[in-house]
Amino acid sequence: MSDEQGVYEWEQLLDDLRPLGEQMRQRLPERLRADPHVRQESVRLLLMGLLRTTNDAIIHDREHPMFVPELNIVQNIFQPNSDTIYKAALIGKGGSYRLHGERGDVRLMVLAQLGPDTLRTGQHHPALDTNDFKTLPLDSDGRFDVVISPEKPTDWDGAWWPLHPECEKFMLRIVGCRWGDEREPRFGIDRLDTPAPKGRPSLAQLAARFAEIPFTTRTCALAFPDKVEKMRETLLNQLQVVDFSQMSGLQRQSYYEGAYDLAEDEALITEVAIPDEVGYWSLILTNELYETTDWYNNQSSLNDAQAVVDSDRVFRAVISARDPGVHNWLDTAGYPRGAIQGRWFDTDQRPTPAIKKVKVDEVLSHLPPGTRKVSTEERDAMLRRRRINGHMRTLW
Numbered sequence: 550m551s552d553e554q555g556v557y558e559w560e561q562l563l564d565d566l567r568p569l570g571e572q573m574r575q576r577l578p579e580r581l582r583a584d585p586h587v588r589q590e591s592v593r594l595l596l597m598g599l600l601r602t603t604n605d606a607i608i609h610d611r612e613h614p615m616f617v618p619e620l621n622i623v624q625n626i627f628q629p630n631s632d633t634i635y636k637a638a639l640i641g642k643g644g645s646y647r648l649h650g651e652r653g654d655v656r657l658m659v660l661a662q663l664g665p666d667t668l669r670t671g672q673h674h675p676a677l678d679t680n681d682f683k684t685l686p687l688d689s690d691g692r693f694d695v696v697i698s699p700e701k702p703t704d705w706d707g708a709w710w711p712l713h714p715e716c717e718k719f720m721l722r723i724v725g726c727r728w729g730d731e732r733e734p735r736f737g738i739d740r741l742d743t744p745a746p747k748g749r750p751s752l753a754q755l756a757a758r759f760a761e762i763p764f765t766t767r768t769c770a771l772a773f774p775d776k777v778e779k780m781r782e783t784l785l786n787q788l789q790v791v792d793f794s795q796m797s798g799l800q801r802q803s804y805y806e807g808a809y810d811l812a813e814d815e816a817l818i819t820e821v822a823i824p825d826e827v828g829y830w831s832l833i834l835t836n837e838l839y840e841t842t843d844w845y846n847n848q849s850s851l852n853d854a855q856a857v858v859d860s861d862r863v864f865r866a867v868i869s870a871r872d873p874g875v876h877n878w879l880d881t882a883g884y885p886r887g888a889i890q891g892r893w894f895d896t897d898q899r900p901t902p903a904i905k906k907v908k909v910d911e912v913l914s915h916l917p918p919g920t921r922k923v924s925t926e927e928r929d930a931m932l933r934r935r936r937i938n939g940h941m942r943t944l945w
Contacts, residue, residue: 650736
């Protein structure tokens with residue numbers, strides 16, 4: 550609520566944010582509410598939600614859109630995929646937009662047309678449409694140029710994608726598998742049916758943007774802190790296929806997930822036959838708040854370029870706190886409980902891995918003789934290289 554002059558004051562913002570602390574505590578699973586470490590991590594989750602929505606409040610303008618980070622290691626909300634750069638731009642319905650830039654050579658670059666916007670409604674919705682950048686022609690320098698509008702402009706003879714009439718947000722997913730080695734996209738967006746200058750935002754615009762912050766922060770931070778607890782009821786140390794298509798999940802992508810609970814001396818071994826034809830696959834971990842486990846500083850995720858597939862085309866991975874000495878290790882990184890999630894993209898098959906719990910010291914006896922092993926020195930070098938390569942990826 551703004552004051553009599555229409556100003557949404559700083560003190561009002563803080564007052565409107567204050568209830569989120571208690572709402573988060575009530576959202577936590579009951580068994581975690583007495584854990585001071587988890588409670589402090591839940592404050593971090595609130596801060597990440599606040600950071601995400603503050604980006605929009607500061608910069609967004611539907612007449613002059615700009616892509617800003619949606620999810621990443623700093624905005625670790627809605628459980629981001631470790632290989633994906635998520636960027637979003639708020640747009641005006643029915644506008645005309647030009648996207649121009651360099652495609653790079655990453656595995657995937659896909660635009661989702663969204664509406665209504667989950668951050669502003671608190672409700673999940675399927676994507677209205679998706680557009681794959683691999684369908685666009687590139688010039689000799691690897692650049693694309695595409696207009697997205699309700700109708701193709703009569704004076705435009707380049708690439709064109711139709712804009713869904715209810716679309717109010719673009720979200721880009723950029724999936725890279727060879728971190729630090731791939732050329733990532735560079736691109737910008739311009740709205741064609743509004744004046745080029747942006748000018749000074751009005752008082753009403755600023756007040757409205759700032760007044761959104763408490764609600765959108767709540768949506769971001771309180772979406773999933775109890776999800777792992779719910780999985781534990783039926784999927785503890787088990788996996789099953791799940792459908793995220795109604796939650797703006799990527800079309801042509803399927804998922805499997807389950808909860809894990811491991812003692813220090815225990816490990817889970819997953820194994821799955823890789824589909825004959827598949828565009829991308831990965832496996833990640835989360836903590837009990839459904840934050841993706843820090844994939845920059847731990848080998849807590851693997852994709853199809855990072856993992857080793859055995860000669861029988863089976864991907865076998867070991868999930869544990871202690872290093873089992875094999876290449877395909879997913880480090881729980883200090884979280885004895887959390888979630889496992891896998892992705893398959895662009896395949897007609899949706900295999901669910903088999904999973905079993907063993908002692909860490911007995912892992913090798915459950916794996917084939919040719920399993921790739923890793924020494925302590927090799928692991929140290931792998932993790933340092935992984936961190937540097939992660940830092941080389943786009944963050945903003």
